[in-house]
Amino acid sequence: MSTSRKWTRWWTALLALAMVAAACTTGGTTDSTTGGSEAPATTTEEGEAPATTGGGEDSGDVFVHAADDEATTVDPAQVEPGEGGETIITQVYERLLEVGPDGPDLIPGIATEVPTLDNGLISDDGLTFTFPIREGVVFHDGTDLTAEDVKYSWDRAMTMDLPDGNAGLLSDIVAETTVVDDFTFEVTLQQPSAAFLNAVVTSSVASIVSQDAVEANGGVAAGEVNEFMTANPVGTGSYELTAWNRGENFQLGVFGDYWGTPANIDVRIDIAPDTDTRILGLRAGEYDMMEIDPSLVPDLEGAEGVEIYSGEFLLEPIHIGFNTRFEEGSLPPEDTVTPEFFQDPLIRRAFNLTFDYQGFIDGALGGQGATLPHYFPQGMLGFSEDYPVYAQDLAAAEELFREAGVWDEGFTVSIIAEEGNLFEVASLVLQDSMAALNPAFQIRVLAQAESQFDEAHASDPIPYALWAKNSDPFADPDALMQAYIHPDGEWGTVHGMRDMYQDPDAIASIIEEAGTELDTDARLAMYAELAPMLYDDPMWIIAGNEIALNAHRDHVQGFVMNPLWPRPSVKFAFFDK
Amino acid sequence: MQIRDYLIRRLMVLPILLIGVSIIVFALTRVGGSPIGIYMSHEMTPEEVEELEDRYGLNDPLPVQYVAWAGGVLRGDLGWSGVAVAPVTQVFRGKLAATMELATAAGLVAVTLGVTLGTFAGSRRDRLPDHLTRVFSVSGSSMPDFWFAIVLLIVFWVYLGWFPVGRSDPAIWASIAHPTGLYTIDSLMAGSWQAFRDAIWHLVLPAITLGLATTAIITRMMRSSLVEELNEDYVDAARAKGLPERLVLKRHARRNALIPTMTVIGLSFGFLLQGTVVVEIIYQWPGLGRWLADAVLRGDQATIMAYVLFTSVLFLTVNLAVDIIYAYLDRRVVLGS
Numbered sequence: 001m002s003t004s005r006k007w008t009r010w011w012t013a014l015l016a017l018a019m020v021a022a023a024c025t026t027g028g029t030t031d032s033t034t035g036g037s038e039a040p041a042t043t044t045e046e047g048e049a050p051a052t053t054g055g056g057e058d059s060g061d062v063f064v065h066a067a068d069d070e071a072t073t074v075d076p077a078q079v080e081p082g083e084g085g086e087t088i089i090t091q092v093y094e095r096l097l098e099v100g101p102d103g104p105d106l107i108p109g110i111a112t113e114v115p116t117l118d119n120g121l122i123s124d125d126g127l128t129f130t131f132p133i134r135e136g137v138v139f140h141d142g143t144d145l146t147a148e149d150v151k152y153s154w155d156r157a158m159t160m161d162l163p164d165g166n167a168g169l170l171s172d173i174v175a176e177t178t179v180v181d182d183f184t185f186e187v188t189l190q191q192p193s194a195a196f197l198n199a200v201v202t203s204s205v206a207s208i209v210s211q212d213a214v215e216a217n218g219g220v221a222a223g224e225v226n227e228f229m230t231a232n233p234v235g236t237g238s239y240e241l242t243a244w245n246r247g248e249n250f251q252l253g254v255f256g257d258y259w260g261t262p263a264n265i266d267v268r269i270d271i272a273p274d275t276d277t278r279i280l281g282l283r284a285g286e287y288d289m290m291e292i293d294p295s296l297v298p299d300l301e302g303a304e305g306v307e308i309y310s311g312e313f314l315l316e317p318i319h320i321g322f323n324t325r326f327e328e329g330s331l332p333p334e335d336t337v338t339p340e341f342f343q344d345p346l347i348r349r350a351f352n353l354t355f356d357y358q359g360f361i362d363g364a365l366g367g368q369g370a371t372l373p374h375y376f377p378q379g380m381l382g383f384s385e386d387y388p389v390y391a392q393d394l395a396a397a398e399e400l401f402r403e404a405g406v407w408d409e410g411f412t413v414s415i416i417a418e419e420g421n422l423f424e425v426a427s428l429v430l431q432d433s434m435a436a437l438n439p440a441f442q443i444r445v446l447a448q449a450e451s452q453f454d455e456a457h458a459s460d461p462i463p464y465a466l467w468a469k470n471s472d473p474f475a476d477p478d479a480l481m482q483a484y485i486h487p488d489g490e491w492g493t494v495h496g497m498r499d500m501y502q503d504p505d506a507i508a509s510i511i512e513e514a515g516t517e518l519d520t521d522a523r524l525a526m527y528a529e530l531a532p533m534l535y536d537d538p539m540w541i542i543a544g545n546e547i548a549l550n551a552h553r554d555h556v557q558g559f560v561m562n563p564l565w566p567r568p569s570v571k572f573a574f575f576d577k
Numbered sequence: 578m579q580i581r582d583y584l585i586r587r588l589m590v591l592p593i594l595l596i597g598v599s600i601i602v603f604a605l606t607r608v609g610g611s612p613i614g615i616y617m618s619h620e621m622t623p624e625e626v627e628e629l630e631d632r633y634g635l636n637d638p639l640p641v642q643y644v645a646w647a648g649g650v651l652r653g654d655l656g657w658s659g660v661a662v663a664p665v666t667q668v669f670r671g672k673l674a675a676t677m678e679l680a681t682a683a684g685l686v687a688v689t690l691g692v693t694l695g696t697f698a699g700s701r702r703d704r705l706p707d708h709l710t711r712v713f714s715v716s717g718s719s720m721p722d723f724w725f726a727i728v729l730l731i732v733f734w735v736y737l738g739w740f741p742v743g744r745s746d747p748a749i750w751a752s753i754a755h756p757t758g759l760y761t762i763d764s765l766m767a768g769s770w771q772a773f774r775d776a777i778w779h780l781v782l783p784a785i786t787l788g789l790a791t792t793a794i795i796t797r798m799m800r801s802s803l804v805e806e807l808n809e810d811y812v813d814a815a816r817a818k819g820l821p822e823r824l825v826l827k828r829h830a831r832r833n834a835l836i837p838t839m840t841v842i843g844l845s846f847g848f849l850l851q852g853t854v855v856v857e858i859i860y861q862w863p864g865l866g867r868w869l870a871d872a873v874l875r876g877d878q879a880t881i882m883a884y885v886l887f888t889s890v891l892f893l894t895v896n897l898a899v900d901i902i903y904a905y906l907d908r909r910v911v912l913g914s
Contacts (some may be wrong), residue, residue: 072662230662246661247672247863249747268747273871274858276727277742284735286742451876 062266063556063575065568066278066287070247070271075229076207077157078165081472086204086566087269091252091573092140093207093235096131096150096185097197099475099564101574103312104381106197110134110145110208110236111185115197117518126192126518127175133183138257139210140233140240147185151177152211154187156220166205173200192516194523195476198381202475204566210234238263238573247271252572264558264576282306282551288577289552291568293422294366300551309550310368313378314563316470318426319484320355320415320541322348323465325496330463332414334444337465341411343500345537350400352390352538356433361544364425368547374534375485377545379563382477382524387531390538394437401438410440415466416456419447423468426543430468460494468543475564477527478515485539486511495539502537553577580901587897598889599650602882603643612878650886656879660871665883668868673887674758675744676857676864680849682780683788687849688842691792692835695799699834700826702804710796717793722852726786726859733782740782742861749775783860787852791845798841802834809833836903843899847892 071085076093079085096111106114111131115121121130137145158171173196176188189196200206209229214220217228233241238260239252252267270287272278279296281287283303292300292308300306322342331337341347361369372378373387401407415430417423424447431443443466448456457467474480482489487497487504498504507530514526548563550570557576561569606612612635630636634645649656655665698710733740744750745760753767761780764772806812807830815825853866861867865884872880 072659243747245747245863246663247868248743248861251747270743270861272742272861273867274861277730277859277861280727280730280735281742284738286734450874455876 062268063289063572063577064287065267065269065572066272066281066290067269067568068273068275068278068291071250073225073230074233074241074244075165075226076153076204076209077160077167078162078225078230079204080164081166081204082567087568088233088241088250088252089204089207089235090566090571091239091267092233092237092241093204093209094237095202095206095208097201099198099202099562101560101562101571103562104198104379104475104564106202108134110137110150122518126516127189129187129189129196130180131185131187133185134259135183137236137259139213139236140255141210141213142257143210143212145208145210145236146182147179148182149211150185150208151179152214153208154206156209156214157205159220159222160226161223162225166203169200169203169205192518193478194515194517194520195478199474199476199479202564208236239267242266261573263573265572267572282553285553287553288556289550289568289570292549292551294364294368294546294549295422296551297366297368297549305554306551307554307556309548309552309559309561311548311550311561312563313370314546314548314569315377315380315473315475317372317375317377317545318422318468318470318543320426320430320466320468320543321491321495322351322500322539322541323462323467323495324500325461325494326463326465327461330461331465332444332446334412335414335465336411337413339496339499341406341413342465343496344404345500345502346400346404347406348500348538349536350397350404351430352541353393353397353400354430354433354437355390355541355543356392356429357390357544358392359433360426360429364422364429365544365546368549369544370547372542372545373531374538374542375480375540376477376527376531377480380474380477380480381520382527384528384531387528388535390535390542392433397437401441407438408440410438410442412442412444413465414444414446415468416446416448416453416464417468418450418453422546423470427466427468429543430466430541462494473563473566478511481511481530482515485534492539497539500537500539503533507533507537580904584897584901587900591893591897594893595886595890596647599647599886600643602885602889603646604639606878606882606885607639612876646882655883655886658868658872658877658880660875660877660880661868665879668880669865669883669887671758672863672865672868675862676850676853676866678759678761679780679783679787679853679856679862679864680846682784683786683791683849684842684846686784686788687791687795687845690788691795691842692799692838694792694796695838696803696826696831696834698796699800699803699807702807707800710800714793714796714800717789718797720789722786722790723855723859725789726782726856729782729786730859741779742782742859744779744862745772746775783856783862786860787849787856790852791849794845795838795841798838799834802837803830806830806834839902840899843895843902844892847888847895850891851888 067084067087069084071083071088073079074085074088074092076089079089094109096109097106097114098109099105100107108114110133112134113119113121113132115129115131117124122128131150133145133147133150139145154170154174154177157165157167158174161167161171173189173193174187175190178186178188180186213234214226214229217232218226220226231244236259238255238258240255241250242253243251248271250269252269254263254266256262272281275296278287278290279299282290282300283306285305297308300308324339324342326339357371361367361371370378371389371391372383373389376383376387398407415427417427424445427443427445431445434441434443456462456464457469471480471484474483484491485507486492487501487508492498501507510526510530514523514530517523517526548561548569550561550568552559555577558574560574563569565571634642637645646656653666655669658665658668661668694710694713698707701707730742734742749772750760753763753769753772755763756766757763760776761773764776812825812830815829816822853862853864854870855866856862857864857867858870868880869884871877872884
């Protein structure tokens with residue numbers, strides 16, 4: 001027998017065997033238990049025995065969420081806001097206070113009471129916050145939680161102060177942490193802060209870790225990552241991480257010794273970067289839930305067994321930033337604008353009046369969105385429907401452009417956005433709106449790969465005069481104001497807002513006063529004063545705010561979503577099926 | 578030239594080629610921007626960025642950076658993968674096993690079907706089976722894999738529920754040891770029929786998707802080669818001496834038709850390994866392709882460089898192997914001439 005003939009027969013036999021084997025499992029289901037609370041936590045490094053991705057198996061006893069990206073760390077001291085790790089941290093760790101399932105109200109977490117001036121847990125000068133700590137709380141490693149663990153967790157994050165983490169949120173505001181007794185924790189602030197409870201105490205970086213677990217596995221060192229904690233969370237949440245198969249899935253088991261109402265069902269989070277695969281998986285019933293944006297609604301609307309949840313607004317408006325702090329000659333050669341161009345408030349207002357908001361919301365957001373005032377998202381403290389909101393008004397825009405003296409000669413300016421998402425669409429809408437107003441107004445949309453955009457966006461100065469993205473999610477208006485509006489804040493510095501505002505000191509003064517005002521009514525009055533000023537002197541084009549959307553199977557029970565929770569804005573402990 | 582001498586000569590040239598490839602790879606990835614991009618955020622102060630650049634030697638001149646990187650490669654240190662949050666070398670092993678398993682399965686599908694169909698069509702030239710095979714090969718090579726993959730998923734995953742995505746059932750995977758990282762082999766070594774069945778069950782759709790285009794190419798190559806061989810005088814001579822047509826085809830014509838086909842098969846394996854990117858993303862296959870796609874999007878240059886270097890070595894090796902197999906199949910071929 002010839003060699004080729006032998007090989008052909010061998011291959012045919014092997015293939016036939018394979019097909020028979022596959023056929024034997026046709027329609028068959030395999031038990032897919034994913035580690036309960038007894039299962040040892042296993043974290044598999046990429047490259048080592050990469051265990052598995054589900055899909056196709058019977059997932060009746062596990063809730064399967066299809067996620068589009070993966071965490072790089074699940075250490076609260078290392079995680080970046082908005083990063084995939086927050087999804088896990090939200091479920092396996094707890095904080096002193098939590099945002100409840102309905103709206104922005106705070107509920108007790110590890111602390112048994114929410115501090116207020118009325119209950120005396122906030123000192124009269126607004127500097128000292130006292131947190132009574134819950135007794136009988138057990139970490140996933142079996143140790144008991146005390147106030148020492150709380151102090152240790154906060155101090156640890158501030159000591160490590162990792163550049164990719166969010167420790168600044170604590171260290172910028174906290175002067176001292178004190179253990180009063182085993183079950184009383186006290187925080188002294190550097191100055192009164194209206195945002196402390198909503199924006200700091202509930203944040204991922206303020207999660208409570210087990211002191212024993214950390215000390216037994218590398219301890220704390222300034223500026224150094226704790227490799228153990230990066231992948232092995234030891235919290236008190238209703239879920240514990242039972243396995244992390246890098247590149248494939250997370251497995252969360254119900255924590256049997258949880259102090260509160262226990263979770264109902266184990267969870268597996270499959271990493272499924274391809275959108276079509278996630279959609280097909282949900283339609284096939286292999287996934288129970290996936291995050292969606294408005295562009296995916298038509299793919300799922302009417303699908304058998306699939307429900308689309310449409311809730312509150314996300315706290316991440318899509319905006320286009322005006323940058324004036326670029327270096328001479330650093331813009332693309334086609335651009336004709338100078339730093340002075342966007343320093344002119346007439347130009348910025350004219351841009352805001354030219355943008356086709358309704359077209360963007362009806363088209364790109366499928367009607368699942370709304371415009372908002374500068375810069376108060378719906379659902380956040382400070383928002384009011386009485387504040388002025390920009391709408392497209394081409395006649396008014398023309399008037400302003402003429403007044404600014406750019407109508408006749410026109411201009412060319414490039415805008416960068418990450419390709420293939422809503423930000424690119426917002427840029428294209430701006431391009432079309434400008435061209436419709438005056439063909440001499442040319443917007444060059446430079447859609448870039450994620451890494452390219454991230455590098456440009458993170459550079460300082462940014463070598464482009466316009467960029468489109470969404471804002472970071474904030475739970476309190478002060479954090480948002482400090483980041484995006486304050487002339488000396490994060491983006492104020494990058495964009496050169498001090499040279500853009502007509503009265504930067506007035507803006508800064510209101511933001512700072514409102515940030516330290518503990519009387520909510522007085523604070524709201526300050527924001528009411530600020531909103532018209534920001535309308536007249538806009539630092540952004542706010543294209544729109546998306547409504548929080550989610551798609552899940554109709555057998556999911558107890559579904560609740562709150563945009564104030566880190567994405568996907570759910571807590572699996574509420575769910576069952 | 579003897580095969581051994583030829584092999585030695587080619588192996589001596591290999592390092593020079595690799596150095597050239599590595600310089601090109603290094604230079605091209607730097608054109609795409611600084612490797613520090615993946616670690617940067619606006620919360621970082623310029624001092625922190627500077628500190629990171631110093632830590633990774635990115636303020637050194639490019640040639641110095643190249644030498645440092647190449648030195649690491651020689652020591653088996655391919656750098657740190659920002660995407661996988663682990664050393665590239667460590668991640669590579671697991672990913673490579675997953676991709677090799679998928680590419681091998683796809684190769685088996687492609688070679689088996691391609692050679693069989695090509696022989697079938699070539700021996701029935703201009704008859705109905707030949708026309709049908711031509712339709713298959715044209716449509717197979719022109720169908721985009723991302724589209725074909727989605728169609729298979731809709732039919733076999735969503736509607737029929739026969740085959741899943743992913744590489745395995747989590748519980749079954751966890752039930753056996755994984756000394757090689759190749760699920761099929763590990764399951765056989767563990768003597769677990771359930772795990773072997775699970776491995777095959779998960780392999781079917783991605784292997785068919787990945788192997789389709791290669792099947793079409795091999796089919797066309799095999800058919801045309803066979804048609805050519807069947808017109809040769811030695812085939813007439815074999816028939817004239819009374820050999821049955823079946824033996825003429827299998828012992829004479831097909832063996833010779835396999836020679837050019839072998840070159841295609843050899844190169845196809847390299848393309849199969851490279852072509853896994855789309856298939857791995859759609860089928861959630863945890864292999865090199867999916868890792869690379871993520872690395873490219875997020876600017877993880879250490880991973881990109883390692884991958885390109887790996888495929889370069891792979892192609893050089895496969896080319897060498899094909900030349901040697903070619904010489905084995907056709908004694909008239911003189912190596913090194």
